[in-house]
Amino acid sequence: MTAWAAREHHRFEAAGKPFVYLVPSAAIFELDEAADAILRALGERPRTREELAGGDDIDAALAELARVQAIGAVSAPPPQTPKIIPLAPFPLTTMVLNVTNQCNLSCEYCYEYGEDKIVDTEKGKQPKFMSEETARESVDFMLKESGTNTIAHVTFFGGETLLNFSVLRKTIAYARQRGEQLGKQVDFSLTTNGTLLKPDIIEFLAENDVGVTISIDGPKEVQDKFRVFHNGTGSYDVITPRIKELLKRHRSRPIGARVTLTSGKMDVKRIYQHLTEDIGFWEVGFAPVTTAPGRGHAISDSGYDEMLGQFRELADDFLAASVQNRHHGFSNVKETLEELHKGVSKAFPCGAGLGLLGVATDGDVALCHRFAGSDSHKLGTVRTGIDRDAQRAFLETHHIADKTDCRTCWARPLCSGGCYHEAHTRYGDTRRPNLHYCDWIRGWTDVCLEIYGALAVRNPAFLTQFDDEPAKEPVS
Amino acid sequence: MTHLKPVNRKAARVERATAQDVVALQRTGLPQLPHFPIGCSLVFSPGWEADRAGGTAGLCQPVERDLFDCHIGCYWPAQVPDQLNHAPDWTSKCAAAQKDWRKIDLIFP
Numbered sequence: 001m002t003a004w005a006a007r008e009h010h011r012f013e014a015a016g017k018p019f020v021y022l023v024p025s026a027a028i029f030e031l032d033e034a035a036d037a038i039l040r041a042l043g044e045r046p047r048t049r050e051e052l053a054g055g056d057d058i059d060a061a062l063a064e065l066a067r068v069q070a071i072g073a074v075s076a077p078p079p080q081t082p083k084i085i086p087l088a089p090f091p092l093t094t095m096v097l098n099v100t101n102q103c104n105l106s107c108e109y110c111y112e113y114g115e116d117k118i119v120d121t122e123k124g125k126q127p128k129f130m131s132e133e134t135a136r137e138s139v140d141f142m143l144k145e146s147g148t149n150t151i152a153h154v155t156f157f158g159g160e161t162l163l164n165f166s167v168l169r170k171t172i173a174y175a176r177q178r179g180e181q182l183g184k185q186v187d188f189s190l191t192t193n194g195t196l197l198k199p200d201i202i203e204f205l206a207e208n209d210v211g212v213t214i215s216i217d218g219p220k221e222v223q224d225k226f227r228v229f230h231n232g233t234g235s236y237d238v239i240t241p242r243i244k245e246l247l248k249r250h251r252s253r254p255i256g257a258r259v260t261l262t263s264g265k266m267d268v269k270r271i272y273q274h275l276t277e278d279i280g281f282w283e284v285g286f287a288p289v290t291t292a293p294g295r296g297h298a299i300s301d302s303g304y305d306e307m308l309g310q311f312r313e314l315a316d317d318f319l320a321a322s323v324q325n326r327h328h329g330f331s332n333v334k335e336t337l338e339e340l341h342k343g344v345s346k347a348f349p350c351g352a353g354l355g356l357l358g359v360a361t362d363g364d365v366a367l368c369h370r371f372a373g374s375d376s377h378k379l380g381t382v383r384t385g386i387d388r389d390a391q392r393a394f395l396e397t398h399h400i401a402d403k404t405d406c407r408t409c410w411a412r413p414l415c416s417g418g419c420y421h422e423a424h425t426r427y428g429d430t431r432r433p434n435l436h437y438c439d440w441i442r443g444w445t446d447v448c449l450e451i452y453g454a455l456a457v458r459n460p461a462f463l464t465q466f467d468d469e470p471a472k473e474p475v476s
Numbered sequence: 477m478t479h480l481k482p483v484n485r486k487a488a489r490v491e492r493a494t495a496q497d498v499v500a501l502q503r504t505g506l507p508q509l510p511h512f513p514i515g516c517s518l519v520f521s522p523g524w525e526a527d528r529a530g531g532t533a534g535l536c537q538p539v540e541r542d543l544f545d546c547h548i549g550c551y552w553p554a555q556v557p558d559q560l561n562h563a564p565d566w567t568s569k570c571a572a573a574q575k576d577w578r579k580i581d582l583i584f585p
Contacts, residue, residue, distance in 0.1 A: 019483065022487075022490075025486060025490055026484075026486050027482070027484065027486040027487035027489075027490045028482075028483040028484040028486070028487050029480040029482055029483060030480070030481040030483050031479070031480060032479045032480075032481075034479055035479040035480055057479075060478065060479060061479040064477050064478070064479045064480050065479075065480070067477075067494045068480060068487075068491070068494065070480075073571075075576075076571075076572075076575055076576075077575065341484050341485060342484070342486065343485055343486020343487065343489070345486075452483075453483070456483045467485070
């Protein structure tokens with residue numbers, strides 16, 4: 001007699017109903033009583049049909065669970081996920097252009113200038129500012145590598161991006177013109193610390209429909225703890241009036257805040273309320289600081305637990321608002337809900353080195369903006385194109401199938417080992433999964449699954465907004 | 477499905493994709509019959525002996541499948557036991573040849 005065993009899954013409850021998230025397919029099913037009882041019984045240990053008491057109902061439920069591979073015969077080996085490397089040339093979706101590696105702030109935790117920096121931006125080989133010519137070559141590179149895509153995303157990054165506004169402005173004009181000639185739409189966005197948002201710059205960004213993300217950590221005392229000028233004075237008082245000007249004038253695209261969370265007292269809800277209600281941001285995204293362990297600003301294990309608790313509270317607010325079709329700007333939830341809705345099951349944690357590339361000030365192409373300028377993470381130059389051998393070698397060694405630690409984790413369809421840069425900073429190796437935040441990732445995925453399930457029951461129309469949205473990665 | 481309700485888009489795809497089991501040489505639209513090939517060359521059976529790289533790893537059907545195809549429908553004298561009289565349960569543990577072929581044991585008269 002066949003004995004049945006549960007396959008990889010994560011059971012959760014939402015709106016009083018049981019659901020299952022299947023791994024690695026990332027499919028989400030709502031279970032009825034019979035299916036739920038079977039899955040729970042098999043979750044404890046394998047059982048034969050006789051051990052699962054019940055009538056015809058049980059047979060039908062068993063068949064359905066087996067059909068979607070939530071369970072399988074205990075004697076059959078679980079299906080293996082094949083290691084498939086995407087075919088080159090993979091079209092480039094997003095190019096992050098580091099137009100400068102200089103900054104007018106000295107945030108202690110910065111991955112570009114702080115203790116964990118990869119590239120020497122002071123005495124290194126790269127110019128401090130990208131030249132107009134390199135920026136034009138980058139645009140040509142982007143349009144060529146975007147293949148058959150009809151839209152190309154260009155994100156300007158730094159350093160402080162607006163320190164090189166003159167090149168940025170000319171690059172946008174050039175990209176528009178080249179895009180038109182080639183029949184491609186070019187979408188622009190940038191990240192800035194907000195210090196240089198002068199009226200003429202704000203006017204330009206609004207007129208040119210440039211998406212803007214502001215790096216800001218929260219209320220004055222939070223912002224001024226790390227985000228300081230070179231002389232140590234805080235930046236809060238300088239940036240808030242400018243951001244308010246921007247929010248007033250630039251209405252064509254939602255403007256988001258990007259918060260770096262560090263050690264010490266954390267108050268996610270207060271930061272969120274301050275940034276949305278007091279300042280007026282449409283969306284706020286939070287990310288724990290990327291750092292080597294042991295630094296003063298590094299988040300400890302208990303810090304991750306605390307962060308999860310606070311994220312959960314804010315996520316509950318998101319749910320309450322979304323059930324009533326009110327906007328809520330906690331973008332971390334929204335991004336995860338979109339991936340859950342689509343059933344994303346990742347072979348790689350992000351698009352770095354695949355659909356997303358970073359360009360350093362000298363035109364060197366790297367995995368992403370966080371590695372821009374690093375010779376050991378170089379994937380070609382904008383002049384010579386993508387180094388396909390290096391790209392292939394990178395993909396071969398960073399596939400989820402090679403991350404043994406992740407093999408039994410139910411959250412791997414979404415996490416896939418986590419950020420390469422985080423792993424590099426933490427362990428000195430981009431191939432390592434980020435084991436220091438596994439509990440946090442599983443906890444957070446569980447929170448988002450509950451919200452997803454609750455929305456599927458209470459306001460399914462809300463989820464249809466994720467149906468056709470093209471995948472676009474947040475750059476931080 | 478009545479016991480499971482697909483919720484996200486991937487679940488809907490899984491439901492569609494598993495609506496009918498796909499087996500080798502299946503002709504869609506017709507009732508599924510047991511597979512009895514009529515000789516090796518008369519039936520379109522891609523990837524029978526070797527895959528495109530000349531090996532057996534990428535065959536459309538597992539090589540072990542030959543055992544059944546040959547001894548039932550083909551003139552090729554495959555060395556298999558008499559499943560009608562002597563060893564009716566010979567393949568009972570072998571639900572899918574590709575996975576379970578090791579469970580086909582030797583038969584001693």
